[in-house]
Amino acid sequence: MLTVRWMWAFLDTIEGDADDSEAFWHTVTRTEVSARRGERGEFATLLPVRGDAWVKVQHVIEGGGVHLDLDVDRPPTEVAAEATRLGATEVAHHDDVIVMTSPGGFTFCLTSWANTGSPTTQVRDGESDLLDQVCIDVPSDLYAAELDFWERLTGWQRRTGALPEFTSLTRPDGIPVRLLFQRLGEPNGPVTGHIDFACRDRAASREAHVAAGAMVVSEHEFWTVMRDPVGRIYCLTHRLP
Numbered sequence: 743m744l745t746v747r748w749m750w751a752f753l754d755t756i757e758g759d760a761d762d763s764e765a766f767w768h769t770v771t772r773t774e775v776s777a778r779r780g781e782r783g784e785f786a787t788l789l790p791v792r793g794d795a796w797v798k799v800q801h802v803i804e805g806g807g808v809h810l811d812l813d814v815d816r817p818p819t820e821v822a823a824e825a826t827r828l829g830a831t832e833v834a835h836h837d838d839v840i841v842m843t844s845p846g847g848f849t850f851c852l853t854s855w856a857n858t859g860s861p862t863t864q865v866r867d868g869e870s871d872l873l874d875q876v877c878i879d880v881p882s883d884l885y886a887a888e889l890d891f892w893e894r895l896t897g898w899q900r901r902t903g904a905l906p907e908f909t910s911l912t913r914p915d916g917i918p919v920r921l922l923f924q925r926l927g928e929p930n931g932p933v934t935g936h937i938d939f940a941c942r943d944r945a946a947s948r949e950a951h952v953a954a955g956a957m958v959v960s961e962h963e964f965w966t967v968m969r970d971p972v973g974r975i976y977c978l979t980h981r982l983p
Contacts, residue, residue: 744814744815744816744821744824744895744896744897745814745815745816745897746812746813746814746896746914746917747813747814747815747855747860748794748796748813748855748858748860748861748862748917748918749796749810749811749812749813749913749917749918749919750796750797750798750810750811750812750813750919751796751797751798751808751810751873751876751919751937752797752798752799752800752808752809752810752811752851753767753797753798753799753800753808753937753974754799754800754802754805754806754807754808754809755799755800755801755802755806755972755974756801756802756803756804756805756806756972757801757802757803759806759972759973760799760801762955762971762972763799763970763971763972763974764786764799766954766955766956766970766971766972767788767797767799767970768788769954770873770950770951770954770956771788771790771797771873772790772791773788773789773790773791773795773797774788774789775787775788775789775799776788776789776795782801783801784800784801784802785798785799785800786798786799787799790865792865793863793864793865794861794862794863794864794918795861796861796864796918796919797873798811806974807934807935807974808876808934808935808936808937809848809849809850809851809935810849810850810851810876810919810935811839811850811851811852811853812850812851812852812853812896813853813854813855813858813861814852814853814854814855815855815856817854818838818839818840818852818853818854819840821840821852822840822842822852824895825842825852825895826842828845828891828894828895829844829845829887829891830842830843830844830845830891830895831843833849838853838854838857839851839852839853840852840853844888844891844892844933845884845887845888845891846880846881846884846887846888846932846933847932847933848878848888848933848934848935862916863916864916864918866983869942869983870941870942870943870946870947870983871939871940871941871942871947871978871983872939872940872983873937873938873939874918874919874920874938874939874940874983875919875920875921875922875937875938875939875940875979876919876920876921876922876935876936876937876938877922877923877924877935877936877937877938877977878892878921878922878923878924878933878934878935879924879926879933879934879935879936880923880924880925880926880933881926881928881929881930881931881932881933882925882926882927882928882929883929883930884930884933885923885925888923888933889909889923892911892921892923893911896911896921898911898912898913898914898921899911899912900912903922904964906925907924907925907926908922908923908924908925909922909923909925910922910923911923922938936974936975936976936977937974937976937977938965938976938977938978938979939976939977939978939979940979940981940982940983941978941979941980941981941983942982942983944965944966944978944979944980947978948966948968948978951968951978955970955971956968956969956970956971957969959975964979964980965977965978965979965980966978966979
């Protein structure tokens, strides 16, 4: 049985925009950027003041966006085989990292929990807001299959949201990233994702993010759509961290 022991939210940014992106994200998450890693120095981790990290950044040559890394308690090759049976596609295998795409094309990576320093603790108490959710945006014709894939892969039970177009998976205690699935209005297209913050005071968080360089795109009853300095869309949501 697969157990996800930790989940990372990865912010992928085109190299020319990466410095501006990282400056913004480490400011609004109140973290420090770690020493860089990788052949091109493309990887870094956003280090919180307390507890273990759960957000990483990556410089990419093309594309960009958001992806997930799943630290698993079994050999990643075994989990990749299981994910393939469920409808995923293996894209690349780099040492101990296996890059895959979901049935709808959303990128995720499988890594060994035992080889990552085994993070275990996310501090949520006392935070004014918290980057704590990846919302996977799914065209309507792909929604059932995509949600079924993630539910079966993680073993996490689904929970219907307050609005009919949203469904979440109930993460185990201690997992730092919540998964939310949004059914889009268009029937077809790629499955993408965006970051959400849980905010104690959404107006105060909006003000802080604008001061750091973001722009407000639109206001809704339960969330505010924002754009970071390099064009990445994300949301501030009315939830307790």
